[in-house]
Structure formats: C-alpha cells, structure tokens
Amino acid sequence: MKPIDRVTETAEKISSMEIRGAGRIATAAAASLKEYALAVQAESFEDFNQKTAVAADLLLKTRPTAVSLSNAIRMVMKYKADDIDGARQAIATNADRFIENSQKAVEKIGQIGSKRIREGDTVLTHCNSNAAISVISAAHKSGKNIKVIATESRPRFQGITTIGMLDQMGIETELIVDSAVRSVMNDVDLVVVGADVITANGTLVNKIGTAQIALCAREARTSFMVAAETYKFSPETILGELVTIEEREATEVLADISKYKHVRVRNPAFDVTPHQYIDLICTEAGAISPEMSYLIIRERLGWEMKVESS
Numbered sequence: 307m308k309p310i311d312r313v314t315e316t317a318e319k320i321s322s323m324e325i326r327g328a329g330r331i332a333t334a335a336a337a338s339l340k341e342y343a344l345a346v347q348a349e350s351f352e353d354f355n356q357k358t359a360v361a362a363d364l365l366l367k368t369r370p371t372a373v374s375l376s377n378a379i380r381m382v383m384k385y386k387a388d389d390i391d392g393a394r395q396a397i398a399t400n401a402d403r404f405i406e407n408s409q410k411a412v413e414k415i416g417q418i419g420s421k422r423i424r425e426g427d428t429v430l431t432h433c434n435s436n437a438a439i440s441v442i443s444a445a446h447k448s449g450k451n452i453k454v455i456a457t458e459s460r461p462r463f464q465g466i467t468t469i470g471m472l473d474q475m476g477i478e479t480e481l482i483v484d485s486a487v488r489s490v491m492n493d494v495d496l497v498v499v500g501a502d503v504i505t506a507n508g509t510l511v512n513k514i515g516t517a518q519i520a521l522c523a524r525e526a527r528t529s530f531m532v533a534a535e536t537y538k539f540s541p542e543t544i545l546g547e548l549v550t551i552e553e554r555e556a557t558e559v560l561a562d563i564s565k566y567k568h569v570r571v572r573n574p575a576f577d578v579t580p581h582q583y584i585d586l587i588c589t590e591a592g593a594i595s596p597e598m599s600y601l602i603i604r605e606r607l608g609w610e611m612k613v614e615s616s
C-alpha cells in the first residue's frame with residue numbers, strides 16, 4: 307500500500323467514526339502523519355513539504371468540529387528543518403510528543419477531576435469521553451464508592467462503549483436513554499462530560515445532547531464539569547472564528563429515510579453549551595472556571611500558531 311493510501315485509510319476511519327473521540331482522532335492523525343513522513347518518497351525538499359501538506363489536509367478535512375484534530379496537526383507540522391531527513395525526524399518527534407502528552411494529560415485530568423467526586427456520589431456522563439472516564443475511573447480507584455449514570459448517546463450509541471468500559475472497571479452503572487436525563491437529574495451529584503471544543507469564552511462544543519444535560523443540571527442545581535485536555539481549546543475563536551457543527555448522514559438516525567417523500571432528518575453531531583452552564587473545566591494544567599479559557603489558549607497553545615497559519 308502506498309504511503310498516501312495509508313493516510314487515506316486512516317482519514318476514512320476517522321470520517322466514518324470507526325476511529326472516534328476527540329482525543330483518539332487527534333492521536334490517530336498524529337500517528338498517521340508520522341508514518342507518512344517516514345515512508346514517503348520525495349524528489350526534493352519542496353516535494354516532501356508539498357506531499358506532507360496534502361497528507362495533513364486529508365486528515366484535517368475528516369471531522370470539521372473537533373479542534374483537537376487541527377491543533378494536533380498544527381503541532382505535528384510546526385517545525386524548522388533544512389532538508390528532508392531533518393523534516394522527517396521533526397515530524398516523527400512532534401507526533402510522538404503529542405501522543406505521549408495526550409496520554410499523560412488524560413491521566414492528570416483524572417487525578418485532578420476525581421477530587422471533585424465525593425464518597426457515595428452519583429455521576430452522570432454523556433457519550434464516550436476518555437477524559438471524563440479518566441475522572442470517574444480515578445475516583446473509583448481511589449476507593450470512593452460511586453455510581454455512574456450513562457446516557458446511550460444516540461444516534462451512534464457511544465454510551466454503550468462507556469458502559470462496557472465502566473463495567474470492566476467494576477463501577478456500578480445505570481444506562482438511560484438520552485431523553486431520561488431530566489427524570490434522573492435529582493439523583494445526580496455531578497455531571498462530567500468531555501469536550502470537542504472549548505472556545506475563548508469557555509463555551510463548550512460537545513456531543514449532541516450535552517446542552518440539554520447542562521440545562522437540566524442547572525435547573526436541578528447539579529454541578530456540571532467538563533474534562534478536557536488543553537488541546538481541545540480553540541485558538542481560532544480568540545480571533546472571532548465560529549465553530550462548525552458537523553452535520554452527519556441522515557441514515558445514522560433513520561436507515562430507511564429514502565422511503566419517505568416529505569421527511570428530512572437533521573443530525574447535528576454536536577451542540578453548544580454556554581459557559582454560564584459550566585461550573586468547572588478540568589484540564590491537565592488544572593481546574594479552571596470557563597472564564598479562564600482565554601488564558602489556557604494563550605499560555606498553553608500560543609497565539610503564534612494562529613498568526614502563522616492565518
């Protein structure tokens with residue numbers, strides 16, 4: 307298989323959600339760029355740079371919402387080199403560093419966020435977030451007796467992945483349909499969800515249904531915490547850019563949509579939770595209020611990435 311075909315294969319797995327999760331797609335893209343940079347044949351340094359830029363763009367176009375993807379690709383492709391060998395090594399080193407830092411970040415988020423879970427708490431989570439599950443897992447491993455309520459997360463049912471992971475960990479879990487959230491919210495002590503994007507003013511873009519959960523939590527006076535690596539924050543939003551909400555195929559919701567003449571399916575993959583509904587954002591750099599998101603973007607991601615790529 308040609309090196310570019312391997313990149314295309316990874317891109318298709320991300321687009322189809324065979325590889326999914328904002329963190330997982332970012333690390334998969336980094337690994338794919340490393341594999342490609344080490345394998346691609348190039349006639350010149352310019353040819354190498356052009357080919358690696360094409361590979362990066364193939365991966366970037368797979369999921370329009372997850373800023374983890376664009377941040378990861380930018381971090382991997384941000385290097386100085388004088389020749390092809392230098393560039394190959396720089397991309398490989400950046401990719402390895404991103405993947406290692408991403409894994410460490412999830413662990414750190416678990417350590418920090420789990421302190422917000424008390425003995426006997428019931429935690430509600432949505433979709434399937436490595437960062438959110440790390441918080442829950444760390445609380446369980448620290449000996450706290452907790453219960454989890456997990457939503458099934460239609461239409462792709464990522465919640466079934468979540469209950470499988472929690473079951474393996476030995477954590478008592480209840481599965482609910484998404485529309486049962488308000489009915490159970492009075493039994494919930496803390497909501498913990500992941501993030502696809504956090505904007506400069508602390509707004510959360512996450513799996514569809516998150517915003518409703520935040521509404522229900524606010525009405526029930528239940529704390530709402532986001533677990534997110536710093537590369538989930540969006541530098542572009544500092545400069546006024548809007549986050550694209552990915553619309554996915556109608557057949558994910560209604561397989562036989564084609565038999566209807568007057569029916570259209572709307573299938574946004576994510577929704578927007580205003581920062582007013584978020585009590586805490588737990589990152590590997592620490593637990594912050596949504597209003598501190600700008601500092602994360604400036605201190606941890608650096609504006610120069612946006613300025614250089616603008």
Ligand SMILES: O=P(O)(O)OC[C@H]1O[C@H](OP(=O)(O)O)[C@H](O)[C@@H]1O
Binds near residue numbers: 326330502
């Ligand atoms: O990076 P981690 O915390 O694993 O997941 C973050 C978010 O990515 C997922 O999106 P999708 O299921 O890939 O569409 C969910 O929205 C989840 O909350």
